[in-house]
Amino acid sequence: MNATLENPATFADELAALVSPAAILKRAEPMAKHTTLRVGGPADVYIEPANEKDLSAILKGCRERGVNFFILGRGSNLVVRDGGFRGVVICLASPEFARIEIDGTRIRAGAGAKQKSVAVEAKRNGLSGVEFLEGIPGSIGGALRMNAGAMGSETFNAVESVRVMDYFGVARELKRSEMAVEYRCCAFLKSHIALGAVFQCSPQPREEIEKRMKIYNEKRWRSQPAAPSAGCLFKNPSTIGAGRLIDELGLKNTKIGGARISQEHGNFLVNDGGATAKDVLELIELLRAKVMAERGVELHSEVEVIGEPA
Ligand code: EPU
Secondary structure, eight states, X not given: OOBXXXXXXXXXXXXXXXXXXXXXXXXXXXXXXXXXXXXXXXXXXXXXXXXXXXXXXXXXXXXXXXXXXXXXXSSTTEEEOTTBEEEEEEEOOSTTTTOEEEETTEEEEETTSBHHHHHHHHXXXXXXXXXXXXXXXXXXXXXXXXXXXXXXXXXGGTEEEEEEEETTSOEEEEEGGGSOEETTEEGGGGSEEEEEEEEEOEEXXXXXXXXXXXXXXXXXXXXXXXXXXXXXXBOOOSSSOHHHHHHHTTOTTOEETTEEEOSSOTTEEEEOSSOOHHHHHHHHHHHHHHHHHHHOOOOOBOSEEESBOO
């Protein structure tokens, strides 16, 4: 899908007719409202389908018109350029997609559920295995697509199966073993939409789970910034952590406009207020160039970039 949307108003009306009344649809929606970095211009159309049927209809509508679409989670690993997104941004934030259900030692969570909510619900039910999700500011859909991780663990360590939808709107369930997964990447989910997943946990006393989550939480507050950011900017190279590398090169606090490399952790870029996507992207390129020039290491971004320049 790579055509642009020539008449967003008409297409928005067409989409509205395809989905249920509970779906939320907005035009010219500022993406800065939907990214944790708080930057990004407007999406032509922003839509929250109420259920899988709506999602399938939206995909069909986009396909028939050759319109771009983008699946948005909680925008925590995302930079939308200042000119915004030409096409349809689809966000699975409705209650139907955000459901979390416990079944014995399994947790079924929708793509729109917050990672933190899954960790908290697991703890409440004395289930261990997803504690590390507690501090990651994303959705389960994002966690699956990115194979998000923290504290020595990653999402797919606990995944038993994933429910996906292809771009033709057909849903199915896949076993963990059917999906190729690597560090911070699930390639299958670059061409399929994650609708939710089943996590296999193990029973443990609640206090032990709580203690572990508290340790993770404290470590995070000690080592990571509280200001708006997109989490870690770069994947860790195999030889050294990106944060440590940036720190060793004295690049913390490097600033372009309102974008600054965090003093707390070298792999975080924070918005001091008033940053633009242009500031953010220039700062990322500056870091990559300096790290390459001084250490010969190529940094690969963890953050996805979409949209048009201003
Ligand atoms: N360090 C420095 N200076 C810094 C940052 C880190 O010297 O500015 C040192 C630390 O002192 C520590 C080592 O580097 O000795 C590793 O640091 P940390 O424990 O923070 O881990 P990391 O490899 O930098 C990874 C994940 C984070 C996750 C943390 C905590 C990646 C790219 N990052 O960071 O994930 O929260 O571990 O488990 O894998 C993310 O992916 O968005 C993310 C934030």
